[in-house]
Amino acid sequence: MQFGLTFFPVFDPALRAPADYYDEVVQLAVRADRLGLEHVQVVEHQLSGYGGYSPDPVTLLTAIAARTERIRLTTGAVVAAFGHPIKLAASLALLDQLSRGRLDVGFGRAFLPAEFDAFGVPMDESRVRFAQNVETIVRLWTEEQVASDLPWAPFDPVTVYPRPFQAPHPPVFVASTTSLDSCMAAGRAGHHLQVVPTVTPRPQLQEMLAAYREARATAGHGPGRIQIKYTCYLADDRAVAHADGRRWEANYIEHMATAVSSWATRRSADYAGYEQLVDKIRGYDFDRALGNDTVLAGTAQDVADQLAHVREWYGEDLTVSLHLNPGLIGATKAQRALDLLVEEVAPRLDVAMPTAAEADPALTGPA
Amino acid sequence: MQFGLTFFPVFDPALRAPADYYDEVVQLAVRADRLGLEHVQVVEHQLSGYGGYSPDPVTLLTAIAARTERIRLTTGAVVAAFGHPIKLAASLALLDQLSRGRLDVGFGRAFLPAEFDAFGVPMDESRVRFAQNVETIVRLWTEEQVASDLPWAPFDPVTVYPRPFQAPHPPVFVASTTSLDSCMAAGRAGHHLQVVPTVTPRPQLQEMLAAYREARATAGHGPGRIQIKYTCYLADDRAVAHADGRRWEANYIEHMATAVSSWATRRSADYAGYEQLVDKIRGYDFDRALGNDTVLAGTAQDVADQLAHVREWYGEDLTVSLHLNPGLIGATKAQRALDLLVEEVAPRLDVAMPTAAEADPALTGPA
Numbered sequence: 001m002q003f004g005l006t007f008f009p010v011f012d013p014a015l016r017a018p019a020d021y022y023d024e025v026v027q028l029a030v031r032a033d034r035l036g037l038e039h040v041q042v043v044e045h046q047l048s049g050y051g052g053y054s055p056d057p058v059t060l061l062t063a064i065a066a067r068t069e070r071i072r073l074t075t076g077a078v079v080a081a082f083g084h085p086i087k088l089a090a091s092l093a094l095l096d097q098l099s100r101g102r103l104d105v106g107f108g109r110a111f112l113p114a115e116f117d118a119f120g121v122p123m124d125e126s127r128v129r130f131a132q133n134v135e136t137i138v139r140l141w142t143e144e145q146v147a148s149d150l151p152w153a154p155f156d157p158v159t160v161y162p163r164p165f166q167a168p169h170p171p172v173f174v175a176s177t178t179s180l181d182s183c184m185a186a187g188r189a190g191h192h193l194q195v196v197p198t199v200t201p202r203p204q205l206q207e208m209l210a211a212y213r214e215a216r217a218t219a220g221h222g223p224g225r226i227q228i229k230y231t232c233y234l235a236d237d238r239a240v241a242h243a244d245g246r247r248w249e250a251n252y253i254e255h256m257a258t259a260v261s262s263w264a265t266r267r268s269a270d271y272a273g274y275e276q277l278v279d280k281i282r283g284y285d286f287d288r289a290l291g292n293d294t295v296l297a298g299t300a301q302d303v304a305d306q307l308a309h310v311r312e313w314y315g316e317d318l319t320v321s322l323h324l325n326p327g328l329i330g331a332t333k334a335q336r337a338l339d340l341l342v343e344e345v346a347p348r349l350d351v352a353m354p355t356a357a358e359a360d361p362a363l364t365g366p367a
Numbered sequence: 368m369q370f371g372l373t374f375f376p377v378f379d380p381a382l383r384a385p386a387d388y389y390d391e392v393v394q395l396a397v398r399a400d401r402l403g404l405e406h407v408q409v410v411e412h413q414l415s416g417y418g419g420y421s422p423d424p425v426t427l428l429t430a431i432a433a434r435t436e437r438i439r440l441t442t443g444a445v446v447a448a449f450g451h452p453i454k455l456a457a458s459l460a461l462l463d464q465l466s467r468g469r470l471d472v473g474f475g476r477a478f479l480p481a482e483f484d485a486f487g488v489p490m491d492e493s494r495v496r497f498a499q500n501v502e503t504i505v506r507l508w509t510e511e512q513v514a515s516d517l518p519w520a521p522f523d524p525v526t527v528y529p530r531p532f533q534a535p536h537p538p539v540f541v542a543s544t545t546s547l548d549s550c551m552a553a554g555r556a557g558h559h560l561q562v563v564p565t566v567t568p569r570p571q572l573q574e575m576l577a578a579y580r581e582a583r584a585t586a587g588h589g590p591g592r593i594q595i596k597y598t599c600y601l602a603d604d605r606a607v608a609h610a611d612g613r614r615w616e617a618n619y620i621e622h623m624a625t626a627v628s629s630w631a632t633r634r635s636a637d638y639a640g641y642e643q644l645v646d647k648i649r650g651y652d653f654d655r656a657l658g659n660d661t662v663l664a665g666t667a668q669d670v671a672d673q674l675a676h677v678r679e680w681y682g683e684d685l686t687v688s689l690h691l692n693p694g695l696i697g698a699t700k701a702q703r704a705l706d707l708l709v710e711e712v713a714p715r716l717d718v719a720m721p722t723a724a725e726a727d728p729a730l731t732g733p734a
Binding site: 158 | 380385386389393413414415416419422425426429432433449450451453454457458461462464465481485486487520521522525526527528530
C-alpha cells in the first residue's frame, strides 16, 4: 500500500479566492513530495463549483512539478474527449518532459451533461471517443507520422513534439470506470486503473479488480497499478474530524447534486441508469458512508483501522489517493492531516514512507 | 524602452533532448526575472522543428511562473483558432491565478497550412475565427452566463472558472499582425500589439504603429503596449556573435522554409501573397538583415547602436523581446548575452533595469 494526494475543489467560487486555493494545493503537494507520498492527483471539471476550479490538470500539475523533486504527477483524470488528440498528446508530453518523467496520465470519460454540451461532444459517443482518443494519443506518443480517420479529429500523418520523456510513453490509467468490461479492457491493454469506491458497491469493486488483475496477467502485462480515491477527514480529535466530515461531505453532495441535476431529464445509451444519479446522491448519509468505509474520518487510529479494511478488501497493491483538503477545510487542517498520515497512520499499517525518515525537521512546522 | 526574452525553439528535435531545452528556458527566465527584464514570451507551434518544441505556451509559462517572482508571462502567441474558447479561457485564467496576475496574452492567427490541417481548421476562416474566438474568450473572462453562436464552438450560457486574477482581464496583445486594418482594429479595441520587424518592411511597420497609436488615442484608451521581437546574437567578441548569427539564422531559415513549403501550392483568401513566402524566406541574407537592423548581432556596443535605431524608428514606448537562445546556441552563450544586455547594453541606452541594482551578486556567476 502506498499513499498519494488528490485535489478536487468543491465550493462556491465566490467564497474563496482561486489564487489562495492554488497556493494551498501547491504547498500541500510540496509537503507530500518531501514526506514521501507517491503521487499528487488533479481532477478535471468545468464550469461549476463541482471541481470547476480545476479545468486543466496539466497546467496545475506543471505548477506542482516545478516545485517538487520526486513525487509523481497524476491526472485524475483528464477528459480524453474534450480536447484534440494532438493538443492533448503534446501538452501531456511537455509536462512529462518538464518533470523528467514523473507523469501518470489518468484518462476519464466524464459524466456531466453540461460539460459535454459546452464542448459540443455528444454523450452517446462518449465511450467510442474515449477509447479512440486514448488510443490515438498513445500512438502519437510512440509513433511518428501518425494519421487519424476519427470523424471528430481526422488528420494526415503528423509527428508530435516534444516526444514524452518516459519510454515508451507515460503510464496510462483508465479512470473511475464502473464496468467489468472496461476493467478487463484496461487490463488487456496494459493500462492502469483509477477507481472510486464511493460510486461502486464493495462486491462489485472487488469483482472489477479481480477481473482487471486477471486480464493483465492473461495478456502477459505483469501487475498493474491501482489508485483508489477516498476523501479523508483526519484530525487529532475525532469529534472535530467527524464534524468536518459532516459539513464538507454535505457541501460535496450539494454541489454534485446541482452538477448532475440535468440527468433528471436526460438519457444516454452510454450512461445507463444515470437518470437515478440525483436521487442516489441526495440519499448520501455520512454515518453510513463512514460505517461502510467509503469516507475516511477520525483519529489516526480510526483512519488506520479503516484503511486496514480497504487493504483487506481490495489488495495490498493499492495506492490510496487521499483528498485531505475538501471544501473549505483549509490549509492548516489539511497539513495536519498529511502529517498525521505520515507520522501516525502509515506506521500503524506498516507502510514505509520512502523519504520520510530523511525529511527536513523544518517541514513538521507550518508550511 | 524595456526588455523581455522570447523563446522560439527551432532545431531538429533529434539533436537536442527536450528536457534539456526546457531547463535552459526556465533557467534563463529565472535569471531574467532577477535581472529586471519585463517579460518572458513563449511561442506556439506544432508538429515540426520550426517551434514544435513549444506546442503549449500556457504549460511552459506555468513552469516559469512557479520559479519566478515578478517577471510578466507572455504568450507570443497562443493560436486563438486551435483551441475551444472555453478551454483556452479557463487555462489562461488558471495561469493568471497561479502567477497572481502576471499573464499577458498574445493571441495569434497562425499561418502554417500543416497546423491548420492537423486541427481541421479551414485557413479561409482564420481571420473570422481569430477575431471571434478572442472576443468570446474576453467575454468568458469578464461576464457570467456567456453563450456562443459561433458555428465552430456553439454553447448555451456558461460561466468559466477560475475567473482571471487581473481585472477586468489579462492584457490582450494582438500578435504579429502585418496589416494596417488589423492594427487599427487592435487599437480601437484597446488591445496591445506584438510585431515582428523581420516580416514587415520599416516604412510599413512605422505606418502600422502610427495607425495603432492613433486608433487607441481616438478611442480614448490611452497608450498601448508594443512588443517588438528580435533575434539577438550578443557576445563579448563580434566575430563570434556574427558567426553564431550566420549559423543559427541559416538554421532558422532552413526550418521555416520547410515549414512553409506547402504554401508553394496553396492559396487562401485570408493569406494573400503567402504563396511567395518560400522564395522570400530563401532570399534571406544575414549581412543585409544585420545592415537593416532586423537581426541584432555583435558586441554590447554594436547591439546598443542597433537598438538606438530601433527606438528612433519605432518609438520610446517599445518593449523589445529578445531571442537570446536561438537554435542550438546553448545556455552558456545565452546567459552571457543576457548578462551583457543588462550590464552593458541597457546602460548605453539609458534603460533602467528595475531590479538589477538589487540583484544577488551570486547571479552573475553561472546559473
